[in-house]
Amino acid sequence: MAESRLIQGRYRLLERIGRGGMGEVWRALDESLGRQVAVKCLKPMGPRHEPSYLRVLRERFRREARVAAALQHRGITVIHDFGESEGVLYLVMELLDGRNLSELLEDTGGMPLALPVILEIAEQVAASLAYTHRQGVVHRDLKPANIMRLADGTVKICDFGIARLGDSLSYSSSFSSRLTGTGIAMGTPHYMSPEQIGGGPVDHRSDLYSLGCVLYEIATGAPPFDMDDAWAVLVGHRDTAPERPRTHRPELPEAFERIVLDLLAKDPDDRPPDAADLHGRLLVLEPPDRLARLATVHRTLPETRPRPVRASVRLPEPRLPGWARNMTTGSKATGPGPRTAPPPDPAAALTGAWTAGPTGAAEPTGLPAPTRGSGTGPEAVPGAGPAAGPEAFAPPAPEAVAALVARHQEGLRLGRLGRWEEAGRAHAAVAADRERLQGPEHPDTLTSRYEAAFALSMLGRPGEALREYARAASGRERVLGADHPATLAARQETAYVLGQLGRHFEAHDVYAAVLAARERTAGPDHPDTLRCRHNLAFNLGRLGRLEESYRMACEVAVTRSRVLGPAHPDTLVSRYEVGYALGQLNRWTEALQTYREVAVARQRVLGAGHPDTLAARYETGICLGRLQRSAEALGLFRDLVDERTRSQGPDDPDTLRARHCLGVNLGRLGRWEEALAEARDVCAVRERVLGADHPETLVSRREIAVGLGWLGRWTEALAVYREVAQARQRVLGADHPDALTSRNDEAHCLEQLGRSTEAVELYRQVAAVRRVGQTRGRPLHR
Known part of the structure; x- marks a missing residue:
């Protein structure tokens, strides 16, 4: 080759x-x-x-x-x-532009790296390991040569060459036996954990040991067991306690030394429990020459085991890694319906992940669904403030707290697996027990309420979620203060579920208040501020204030591009929203160009088959249809159906949306028999998967009526239109825009059947309802 x-x-x-x-x-x-x-x-x-x-x-x-x-x-x-x-x-x-840690040490002539650089590297590697371990992946060959520091300060882990899935983490597995039987080295001696050397079970804590070896080396200039003989190195890892790093470099902080020695514990049970815990410990370290910057940094720590919080002791605010300052992801405002969320990440407020979830007929219907934001609770914020009512609640036994923490983590795990019903029950039970043991306004209790509310929102139960978020927000405001990031996070989620409930005016007021607080406390370019402005822009669109929505979305996209870069996922999410706003304004040519650019950028960053790339291509197809370029749209949707079916399955909602749009464009090309057959198939699957009255099922049923009408089968079409109208009135209310559209469909059908008197009366009724809605100021369009 x-x-x-x-x-x-x-x-x-x-x-x-x-x-x-x-x-x-x-x-x-x-x-x-x-x-x-x-x-x-x-x-x-x-x-x-x-x-x-x-x-x-x-x-x-x-x-x-x-x-x-x-x-x-x-x-x-x-x-x-x-x-x-x-x-x-x-x-x-x-292709990475940077130097690996071995090369950085060579550049210094074998001298250790500067402390601020060490801490930046440690934080980022811990965050990355926490993510990979949550995916069930253990690297097993972590060493300086496999850790790259880029020119912009980003640190990347390379070469998962001997990583393997967590389901087969035992060396005794048949596959591992085959590998070791060939004599292929499974790890590098200077960085191998004792259990790896001894051939025992290996899990994520082995990576933590290897990271301890790496940190020891970059902090002192040599690995913990620096001998020429490989066997002597292995024996040292297995049997010998390492020298304290401060023996070689006295100016190292004691807290940093403690972290390294904890990582190098011989027994895995004596190491930090996971990389998220390690990340939390690293974030509160700060070299003396940078302490002055702490006042300007606003961020909550990742979810870790709770630590005792005392009113008289306040830890320093954690700092962001250099590459991560001003980065974000988090909740994006969308329309009604359940949300999907990727697994939380130790740098959850820093990375850019999102999940697309367009809904409805052949129209763009909004933003990708949200990911988890920061601010999941004071449990993750050492020094956030005292628990309420300490005089009324004696400190619970440590084992009781530990049991609650384990149950809380299990709830989070269930959520990451998408098992939201179980996750919600788990968090609700933990919240009740924490309230009994620690009090109703203890930060941990409020964190569990927040998580229970999130699960309810994910299950499409916004009314119940709203009650839980309101309790969490009011409790956090009393305990932590109105402007605390955790309080603002709960209030922002309250706005989100108000939007799910169609209460967009109230959502607007909450978003506006949260945005003012974020701008005041964190600044206009802070990740949380930008996230809130993004949500507010979407909500303006739901209120019919389309020009304002478009302008604000453009402003957020420009700011994110400047702060994060034009290809960052958050920037692309905002540009996606710009495309949606353009579509709402019927500027379809510009919307098409925007969605195409987002699709190309996502393909470059995430790959052609990534769900978010496919979401942008879906919206591209919507624009093509709106521009009467149905032949192009048809070809695009055929490809999307194939790719969605292959990657997500034939019954996945995204697959069905692509099939629905394929049918719509068959109709636009006059191929009504094929369009009708496609609509019937999609409707049947949606009814089975989503339910007979689900909005998307009703969209497909309406498309059946459209096909019947174009084929001249007006009597059958009228019956279907009436079914849809009755279901929408029952589910959405008689004055909902979709219900009114269905009544108009009925009237049109009656006209075609020569029943003009009935048609005129129905048109009159619809017009009267619309006038009432406009008088009350209710938005009657999406």
Whole structure:
């Protein structure tokens, strides 16, 4: 392959930039997209190798590709593609501009790195490991050469070459036995955990030990067991306590030394329980020369085990890593219906993940569904303030608190798995027990109420969620203060569920108040401020204030582009909203261009098959249909149906939306028999999956009536239109825009059947309801 210099007719190798145990890494040009990438190639395998050896190498390489490609986090190297060409396996990755930690140490002549740099590296690696461990992935070869620091300060973990899924973490598994049986090194001696050396069970805590070795080395200039003989190094890891880092470098903070020594504990149970806990401990460390900046940094810590909070002791505000300041994700305002959320991340307020969820007929219907924001509760905020009523509630036994924490974490795990019914029950039970043991306004109790409310919102039960959010918000305001980030987070979620309930005027007032508080306390460019402005822009659209919505969405997109970069996921979410606002203003040509740009950027960052890339392509198809370019739209939706079916299944709501739009465009092309058949199929699946009265089921049923009308079968069409109208009135109310549209559909059908008197009376009734709604100031459009 090196002779041809071209892989799969696409990746042209330019220069070799590295060699490793598994092969070579090349700088290459992706001729399809015109970008430079890194291509990792397994060394050419000649006949001198045993077939079993080659088979295991292939299996291991493919496993690396599958595991690494599934990881989506700022601190993990992005995998673009993988495959086999001319007998050689290859992996295509983002090309990183930076130096790995081994090279940084070489640059200093073997001297340790500066303390601020060490802390930045430690924080980011801990956040990345917390994410990968939540995905069930253990790296197992963490070392300085596999940690890259980029020019902008971003730190990325590279080469998940011997990572494996958590379901097979025992060395005794058949696959691991095959690997170790070939003599393939499973780890690097200077950074291997004692359990890894001894062949015992290995889990995420092994990575924490390896990270301790890395931090020891970059802080002192040498690894904890710095001997030439590999066996002596392994024995040192297994049997010998490391020297304290401050022995080599006295100016290191004692708290940092304690963290490193905890990571290097021989027994995994004596190490930090997980990387999220480690991340929380690192965030409150601050070198003396940077303490003055703490007053300007506003951020809540990730969810970790609660620590005792005393009124007389306040820990310093945690600081952000350099690359992460002013970054965000978090809740985006959407319309009614359940939300989807990715697993929380230790840097949840810093990374850019989102899940698209357009709904409805052949029209754009709003933003991608939200991800979890920061501010999940004072449980994550050491020093956030005292619990309410300490005189009334004696401190509970430590074992009781630990049990509650374990149950709380189990609730979070259930949520990450999408098991929201179980998660909601778990959080509600924990909230009740915390209230009994710690009091109704203890920060931990309020955190559990917040999580219970979030689960209810995810289940599409906004009324119940609103009550829980209101209790959490009012309690946090009394305990923490009106402007505390956790209080504002609960109030912002209150606004979100008000929007779910169609109470957009009230939602607007809450968003506006929260935005004013965020601007006052955190500044106009802070991540939480931008998130709130983003939500407010969407809500303005729901109120019919389309020009204001469009202007605000543009402002947020421009600010995020400046602060985060034009290709950052949050920037793209805001540009997606700009496209939606343009569509609402019937500026479909501009909306089409915007959605296409977002789709291209998401494909470049996330890949062609990522759900968010597909969401932008879906909206592109909507725009094409609106512009009467139905042949192009039809082809796009056929591709989307295939890709959604393959990746998400035939019954997934997104697959069904794409099929619905395919049918709509068949109709626009005059292919009404095919359109009617597609509408019937989609309606049947939606009724089975979502229920007979679900809004999307009713949209499909209406499309059946449209097809029947175009085929001249007006009597059948009238019956279906009436079914839809009655269901919408029952579910949405007689004055809801969709219910009124269905009544108009009925009237049109009556006209076609020659029943003009009935049609006129129905038109009159609809007009009267619309006038009443406009007089009351209720928005009658989406």
